[in-house]
Amino acid sequence: MSAQVCEELLVAVGRNRDRDAFAALFAHFAPRLKTYLVRIGAGGEMADEVVQEAMLVVWRRAETFDPSQASASTWIFTIARNKRIDALRRVRRPQIDPEDPALVPDAPKAADEAMADSQRADAVKRVLTTLPEEQASLLRQAYFEDKSHSTIAAESDLPLGTVKSRIRLALDKLRQGLQKESI
Amino acid sequence: MQHHLNDEYLMDYAAGSASQPLSLLVATHLALCPECRAKVAAYEALGGALLDSAAPSAVAPDLLQSVLDRLDEPTAPESRIRRQPQVFDETTRRLIPEPLRSHLGASLDALAWSSIGRGVHQVELDIGGAEGFKTRFYRIRGGCGVPQHTHDGSELTLVLGGSFSDGIGRFGRGDVSIADGDVVHQPIADPGDDCYCLAITDGPLKLTGPVGRFLNIFMRY
Numbered sequence: 001m002s003a004q005v006c007e008e009l010l011v012a013v014g015r016n017r018d019r020d021a022f023a024a025l026f027a028h029f030a031p032r033l034k035t036y037l038v039r040i041g042a043g044g045e046m047a048d049e050v051v052q053e054a055m056l057v058v059w060r061r062a063e064t065f066d067p068s069q070a071s072a073s074t075w076i077f078t079i080a081r082n083k084r085i086d087a088l089r090r091v092r093r094p095q096i097d098p099e100d101p102a103l104v105p106d107a108p109k110a111a112d113e114a115m116a117d118s119q120r121a122d123a124v125k126r127v128l129t130t131l132p133e134e135q136a137s138l139l140r141q142a143y144f145e146d147k148s149h150s151t152i153a154a155e156s157d158l159p160l161g162t163v164k165s166r167i168r169l170a171l172d173k174l175r176q177g178l179q180k181e182s183i
Numbered sequence: 184m185q186h187h188l189n190d191e192y193l194m195d196y197a198a199g200s201a202s203q204p205l206s207l208l209v210a211t212h213l214a215l216c217p218e219c220r221a222k223v224a225a226y227e228a229l230g231g232a233l234l235d236s237a238a239p240s241a242v243a244p245d246l247l248q249s250v251l252d253r254l255d256e257p258t259a260p261e262s263r264i265r266r267q268p269q270v271f272d273e274t275t276r277r278l279i280p281e282p283l284r285s286h287l288g289a290s291l292d293a294l295a296w297s298s299i300g301r302g303v304h305q306v307e308l309d310i311g312g313a314e315g316f317k318t319r320f321y322r323i324r325g326g327c328g329v330p331q332h333t334h335d336g337s338e339l340t341l342v343l344g345g346s347f348s349d350g351i352g353r354f355g356r357g358d359v360s361i362a363d364g365d366v367v368h369q370p371i372a373d374p375g376d377d378c379y380c381l382a383i384t385d386g387p388l389k390l391t392g393p394v395g396r397f398l399n400i401f402m403r404y
Contacts, residue, residue, distance in 0.1 A: 019251065019254070022251075022254070023247060024249050029234075029246075030237065030242050031241065032234055032238075032239055032240075032241050034239075034241075035237040035238055035240045036237055037394065038240060048242055048246055049245065051242055052246060052250050056250060058359055059254050060258060069224070070228065070231070071228065073232065074228045074230065074232075076234065077227065077230040077233075078227055078230070080234070081198075083201040085199055087369075089203065089401065091310070092205070093199070093203075094209075094210040094211075094213045094282040094286070095206075095210050095262040096210055096213050096280070096281060096282065097214075097281035100214065100280055100284075101278060102214065102278070102280035103214045103215075103281075104215050104216065104217060104357075106217045106220065106221075106255065107217060114346045117228070118348055120228065121231060121235070124229065124231075125232045125236050128232055128233065128236055129236070139233065140233065142194060142195075142198050142200065143199075143233050144237075146199065146200050147200055148195040148202070149194070165189055167194070174229075174235065
């Protein structure tokens with residue numbers, strides 16, 4: 001499903017409480033969220049439970065989704081990430097409060113950064129498939145296996161500097177791919 | 184702001200693998216630093232793309248129905264961060280952004296400070312899920328310094344008010360100082376306002392080596 005379609009469905013859920021749109025989002029994201037949660041360490045039943053909780057949050061907060069800030073898949077990823085931290089660590093993930101008067105606000109977006117987030121999301125997805133397996137697997141460890149840079153280093157018996165430079169290679173490759181996409 | 188967080192910490196935070204104390208420090212820095220916030224958004228976009236490209240796994244056949252059945256459930260208003268504005272005085276609300284403010288739980292003047300040397304007070308914060316980490320909040324009078332201390336791992340220090348200097352540079356509001364265990368440095372608060380900072384030390388794993396610069400993906404391409 002393209003990022004544009006996901007965005008339209010999510011906006012329809014937010015604006016019109018559209019249950020069909022929600023079911024379509026569920027059909028696409030729930031099985032992928034399950035893969036994410038199982039790989040990151042939630043057992044089968046618990047994974048289904050967290051998928052359910054995350055999709056309920058998607059329904060309840062859909063009206064706060066802002067397509068100019070993030071793509072639908074990114075927004076749903078952050079919800080699932082927070083839900084599984086709450087569920088597995090039994091603590092709240094520390095995060096900023098956008099309404100906090102002490103928060104230093106963003107500068108207005110520059111015109112050359114105005115590429116739509118949904119377009120960007122599709123581009124990132126396409127470029128991801130072109131990464132060499134070794135680099136893609138490193139990114140999956142970082143995002144899908146709850147491994148910080150220092151944990152990856154400790155487990156693979158590599159110096160932290162080596163892990164960092166390998167991840168940097170992967171990011172460089174992504175960036176080059178994205179540059180080509182935007183020409 | 185001169186001293187930002189390294190990209191590996193920002194990526195760990197975006198991916199959700201950063202420890203609880205590190206997440207507290209990162210998020211509090213993010214409240215003061217739109218630049219690092221934009222980087223975290225880019226790393227989250229990478230997470231979104233990885234999620235979207237993940238192979239699907241079968242969920243329980245009745246899962247959709249049970250979610251649909253719950254859509255109309257009344258929900259307790261879910262405030263992401265419980266606000267207790269009456270608890271904090273004006274100075275605290277101005278100097279200490281969320282999420283740190285809620286973790287302190289009281290105004291700066293009302294914290295359970297303990298003196299650890301001339302002009303230096305600290306509170307140890309107890310945040311869950313943090314084996315091997317120490318999380319401390321310091322108040323250092325201008326001209327005074329934290330007593331030299333040793334630790335096996337690394338120390339990250341985020342300045343909230345005032346400023347301090349060490350051999351490496353001058354650190355003001357929002358700046359993060361990252362010191363390896365083997366770096367001997369003694370920060371001294373600059374003359375003037377009290378210096379408030381949040382410091383975390385890690386035990387079992389070394390947090391950082393030489394600073395590596397990741398390229399700014401996604402923001403400008």
